[in-house]
Amino acid sequence: MNEQVRAVLIELEGAAVPMAFVTGTLTPLAQARLGAFIAEHASDPDVEDALEETGRLLGGFDLKLEEAEALLLRWMKQNRKATPLKTIQGLIWRESYEAGSIKSELYPDVAESLRSWASSGRRLFVYSSNSRLAQQLLLSHSAAGDLTSLFEEFFDTSIGQKIEPASYRAICERLDLPSGSVLALSGDGEELDAAQSAGLATTLIAREGPADSRHAVSPDFASLNLGS
Numbered sequence: 405m406n407e408q409v410r411a412v413l414i415e416l417e418g419a420a421v422p423m424a425f426v427t428g429t430l431t432p433l434a435q436a437r438l439g440a441f442i443a444e445h446a447s448d449p450d451v452e453d454a455l456e457e458t459g460r461l462l463g464g465f466d467l468k469l470e471e472a473e474a475l476l477l478r479w480m481k482q483n484r485k486a487t488p489l490k491t492i493q494g495l496i497w498r499e500s501y502e503a504g505s506i507k508s509e510l511y512p513d514v515a516e517s518l519r520s521w522a523s524s525g526r527r528l529f530v531y532s533s534n535s536r537l538a539q540q541l542l543l544s545h546s547a548a549g550d551l552t553s554l555f556e557e558f559f560d561t562s563i564g565q566k567i568e569p570a571s572y573r574a575i576c577e578r579l580d581l582p583s584g585s586v587l588a589l590s591g592d593g594e595e596l597d598a599a600q601s602a603g604l605a606t607t608l609i610a611r612e613g614p615a616d617s618r619h620a621v622s623p624d625f626a627s628l629n630l631g632s
């Protein structure tokens with residue numbers, strides 16, 4: 405492992421968050437609540453902006469609420485990482501986190517690994533397709549406690565998509581760090597290809613078992629050796 409790792413950029417779903425929590429809890433909750441939520445909050449500025457952006461992404465349409473709902477539901481089924489969809493999902497999840505009706509799930513090694521990396525002086529960042537709000541909610545409502553203070557910044561798709569090298573270049577500029585000193589951890593090889601093209605060090609977190617990859621592979625966070 406690279407001995408110069410000064411920062412670690414983690415994703416959530418796949419590397420830190422089990423898919424089962426996403427497919428069993430988060431996605432069904434967003435699907436079930438979407439229609440009522442946008443009807444109740446259509447004139448809230450963040451929801452209004454997200455609905456306008458949804459119409460723009462479709463090609464500049466002024467969508468009726470039912471049309472927006474149908475489109476956002478379709479994007480959820482297709483697992484589209486569209487920024488306005490992620491914004492609305494985050495707002496829906498906030499209701500349930502704040503009501504105490506859901507708690508987030510992380511893989512068991514995640515919290516301890518993050519704390520140990522932070523205490524060894526590594527700077528920690530999230531880069532996820534989830535909105536910044538959704539990331540912070542997830543990391544503050546885990547059974548392992550509130551982990552948000554371990555992170556310096558939370559990047560979402562407003563900086564670009566995770567499969568685009570330009571997104572990682574923009575992140576490294578924001579961190580003011582040479583790209584080679586930033587280690588990107590993801591469960592998705594295509595995202596790591598983009599990170600590697602931008603010069604970052606990469607490791608595939610293979611939670612589902614041994615994986616054949618162009619990248620270094622680790623079964624979890626705990627087995628990573630970040631060097632001295």
Ligand SMILES: CSCCC(=O)C(=O)COP(=O)(O)O
Binds near residue numbers: 417418421532566
């Ligand atoms: C908190 S995981 C929810 C899954 C999700 O909506 C997503 O966009 C994937 O997040 P990732 O961190 O893998 O980009």
Ligand SMILES: [Mg+2]
Binds near residue numbers: 417418419591
């Ligand atoms: Mg992922």
